Amino acid sequence: MMKTQIKTQPEAHNIALIVGINGQDGSYLALSLLDKGYQVFGTTRDVFSSSQSNLQSLKIGHKVKLLSMAVEDFRSVLSVLRQVMPDEIYNLSGQTSVGMSFERPVEAIESIAIGTLNILEAIRFLNLPARFYSAGSSECFGDTHGQKANELTAFFPRSPYAVAKVTAAGLVNNYQESYGVFACTGILFNHESPLRSERFVTQKIIQTAAKIKKNPKITLQLGNINICRDWGWAPDYVEAMWLMLQQKVPENFVIATGRTVSLEYFIESAFAYFNLDWKSHVRLEPALMRPSDIEYGAADPSKAKNLLGWEAKHDVDQVISMMCSAANENTLLTSK
Amino acid sequence: MNKYKKIALITGITGQDGSYLAELLLEKGYIVHGVKRRSSLFNTQRVDHLYQDSHIDHRNFVLHYGDLTDSSNLIRIIQEIQPDEIYNLGAQSHVAVSFESPEYTADVDAMGTLRILEAIRILGLEKKTRFYQASTSELYGLVQETPQKETTPFYPRSPYAVAKMYAYWITVNYRESYGIYACNGILFNHESPRRGETFVTRKVTRGLANIALGLEKCMYMGNIDSLRDWGHAKDYVRMQWMMLQQDYPEDFVIATGVQYSVRDFIRKSAAQLGIELVFEGSGVNEVARVNRIHGDKVPALKTGDVILKIDPAYFRPAEVETLLGDPTKAKQKLGWVPEITLDEMIAEMVAYDLELARQHALLKKHGYKVAVGKEK
Numbered sequence: 001m002m003k004t005q006i007k008t009q010p011e012a013h014n015i016a017l018i019v020g021i022n023g024q025d026g027s028y029l030a031l032s033l034l035d036k037g038y039q040v041f042g043t044t045r046d047v048f049s050s051s052q053s054n055l056q057s058l059k060i061g062h063k064v065k066l067l068s069m070a071v072e073d074f075r076s077v078l079s080v081l082r083q084v085m086p087d088e089i090y091n092l093s094g095q096t097s098v099g100m101s102f103e104r105p106v107e108a109i110e111s112i113a114i115g116t117l118n119i120l121e122a123i124r125f126l127n128l129p130a131r132f133y134s135a136g137s138s139e140c141f142g143d144t145h146g147q148k149a150n151e152l153t154a155f156f157p158r159s160p161y162a163v164a165k166v167t168a169a170g171l172v173n174n175y176q177e178s179y180g181v182f183a184c185t186g187i188l189f190n191h192e193s194p195l196r197s198e199r200f201v202t203q204k205i206i207q208t209a210a211k212i213k214k215n216p217k218i219t220l221q222l223g224n225i226n227i228c229r230d231w232g233w234a235p236d237y238v239e240a241m242w243l244m245l246q247q248k249v250p251e252n253f254v255i256a257t258g259r260t261v262s263l264e265y266f267i268e269s270a271f272a273y274f275n276l277d278w279k280s281h282v283r284l285e286p287a288l289m290r291p292s293d294i295e296y297g298a299a300d301p302s303k304a305k306n307l308l309g310w311e312a313k314h315d316v317d318q319v320i321s322m323m324c325s326a327a328n329e330n331t332l333l334t335s336k
Numbered sequence: 337m338n339k340y341k342k343i344a345l346i347t348g349i350t351g352q353d354g355s356y357l358a359e360l361l362l363e364k365g366y367i368v369h370g371v372k373r374r375s376s377l378f379n380t381q382r383v384d385h386l387y388q389d390s391h392i393d394h395r396n397f398v399l400h401y402g403d404l405t406d407s408s409n410l411i412r413i414i415q416e417i418q419p420d421e422i423y424n425l426g427a428q429s430h431v432a433v434s435f436e437s438p439e440y441t442a443d444v445d446a447m448g449t450l451r452i453l454e455a456i457r458i459l460g461l462e463k464k465t466r467f468y469q470a471s472t473s474e475l476y477g478l479v480q481e482t483p484q485k486e487t488t489p490f491y492p493r494s495p496y497a498v499a500k501m502y503a504y505w506i507t508v509n510y511r512e513s514y515g516i517y518a519c520n521g522i523l524f525n526h527e528s529p530r531r532g533e534t535f536v537t538r539k540v541t542r543g544l545a546n547i548a549l550g551l552e553k554c555m556y557m558g559n560i561d562s563l564r565d566w567g568h569a570k571d572y573v574r575m576q577w578m579m580l581q582q583d584y585p586e587d588f589v590i591a592t593g594v595q596y597s598v599r600d601f602i603r604k605s606a607a608q609l610g611i612e613l614v615f616e617g618s619g620v621n622e623v624a625r626v627n628r629i630h631g632d633k634v635p636a637l638k639t640g641d642v643i644l645k646i647d648p649a650y651f652r653p654a655e656v657e658t659l660l661g662d663p664t665k666a667k668q669k670l671g672w673v674p675e676i677t678l679d680e681m682i683a684e685m686v687a688y689d690l691e692l693a694r695q696h697a698l699l700k701k702h703g704y705k706v707a708v709g710k711e712k
Contacts, residue, residue: 074439102513105450105454105506106447106450106451106454109446109447109450109502110447113442113446113502114439114442114443117438117439117442117495118439121438121439154480154489154490155489155490157505157509158509158512159509159513160450160506160509162505163502163505163506163509164502166501166502166505167442167446167498167499167501167502170490170492170497170498170501171438171495171498173491173492174492174493174494174495174498174654177493177653177654178435178493178494178652178653178654179653291512291513291514292509292512292513
């Protein structure tokens with residue numbers, strides 16, 4: 001069995017590969033790594049049919065080298081890794097929506113768990129001295145019952161998405177322990193930005209509120225608004241990903257703001273930004289409830305603070321205001 | 337009286353647990369269907385005694401060709417037989433092999449479970465079909481507390497354990513999300529004469545029996561300091577059935593609550609043959625030597641023979657050093673307690689393997705060239 005060498009000294013890591021570069025996190029991470037002087041390669045399922053909209057929004061589409069890769073297909077993973085020979089690999093790809101995972105459970109495990117396995121196996125096969133970041137998720141914890149989850153909190157996944165993320169995290173630990181791969185999982189709590197798609201409830205709320213501002217007849221339909229989450233700012237979180245790969249030894253970290261609020265609070269604040277009273281515009285729709293949901297998610301990110309020196313720079317109020325401001329500008333642009 | 341016979345489907349029916357469970361369910365009056373993988377070699381030895389000719393009427397034991405990697409095949413089988421109970425015992429079940437075939441292990445053990453749960457949903461059988469998932473103590477891996485019970489967090493240490501962890505959670509998720517009567521039995525190691533030859537207990541009893549009769553000289557082991565909680569498969573399949581007969585589905589740890597080392601298992605097995613062993617040296621240089629011989633079961637051995645050596649090739653990339661289950665919940669809620677002791681089980685396994693070795697030796701004595709099956 002081949003052993004992958006761990007780099008013990010941080011040295012010039014100048015080639016980064018971002019798997020799933022056109023998502024929210026992939027685009028912000030690309031921006032950040034370009035600023036740090038990295039040569040950035042990124043993958044998307046099919047370069048020719050990819051919109052690259054997020055990369056374009058950040059005006060870095062021309063600065064990154066795009067490659068096609070399907071994480072479920074070992075050949076395509078192997079050939080990209082062989083071609084790029086990256087120093088750092090960030091896997092941000094895979095099905096991203098908890099809600100969708102109930103409709104497409106097989107896609108969840110294939111894109112998340114098998115995808116992670118393929119990258120780990122390719123690293124092992126190529127004996128690549130690359131450092132590997134795997135995008136974990138706070139969904140792994142399930143309901144934290146009023147407690148703040150940290151790196152030692154047991155997982156209790158409550159969706160096919162979360163079960164797949166738990167599996168990927170297990171594989172990452174396993175390849176780190178068995179083969180010495182520098183591999184770690186960032187257990188990121190919710191993190192938002194204007195690049196979030198409307199599939200996510202935060203962006204759905206803000207975009208709809210912006211539309212209601214212009215047309216009060218529109219209503220916003222939502223499922224369970226009693227849920228509580230820790231929401232942070234995505235550009236802050238991609239810094240934590242990078243920091244995790246600059247450590248001497250690979251470790252897993254919880255990344256969050258440490259402040260939990262309810263979805264109702266989020267809705268109220270977003271509508272208030274547009275001088276609207278949310279109660280007049282929101283309709284609760286039981287069909288939008290998930291088969292099983294998490295009521296309460298809270299985090300203790302103190303390990304990240306102590307070991308990485310990382311802290312969220314923006315809290316949920318700033319996140320809401322920045323997203324609302326971006327939505328406002330967009331609607332102004334489109335109305336011109 | 338109700339004439340309706342319950343229908344069960346067992347994946348992995350050709351394995352140790354599948355064969356014992358099939359026997360149990362047939363005794364209880366079930367119609368038992370099993371899934372077997374196609375192979376050019378016969379792979380049904382453990383259930384051949386249950387076989388019924390396909391031309392007789394009202395068969396109560398039926399095998400289907402199928403595979404946990406084939407969704408449409410599973411959906412078709414389940415649609416055809418409309419089972420009351422499904423026992424998912426099929427798996428790539430070998431921890432060491434999972435390091436060599438991690439993707440296959442994930443496909444069969446993790447996605448295979450999802451495929452069955454999806455089949456239940458797609459066919460609208462959520463309220464009819466009860467589902468048992470064969471979970472494993474390997475989930476505890478790097479143990480977070482001792483002994484391990486239903487609430488102990490998992491720390492899987494092999495691709496096998498990670499795949500089984502997926503299966504565990506997706507089973508919980510389908511129970512919570514869709515109301516399927518689905519549950520996990522977290523079974524600690526369970527053995528029998530029907531255990532696969534490459535698993536450590538069977539490797540020991542079979543190896544010693546072969547050495548006793550001169551068919552092999554020495555056996556090569558990995559980490560003999562591993563601590564395990566060993567029960568008898570026959571006791572454990574009874575619990576699998578009980579778990580599906582409750583009012584509400586729940587997950588249970590199934591274990592004896594007693595722990596021994598692989599070294600203890602070797603010593604006890606040797607004792608069954610009248611061999612008293614002494615272990616010498618340490619680490620990869622440790623050997624086991626015959627110290628004394630009682631009785632006449634080991635004609636090929638003499639005092640001083642080295643019959644066991646360590647081969648690091650059998651070490652795992654990440655070892656699971658210790659596993660010990662706490663079966664309190666099974667005892668309190670279901671009244672389940674294991675009936676067969678470790679010593680009784682070892683006696684049964686050694687007697688069985690000695691019988692096989694005698695058959696082998698007899699063939700050899702009469703000039704037939706028969707090779708001893710070896711791992712890899």
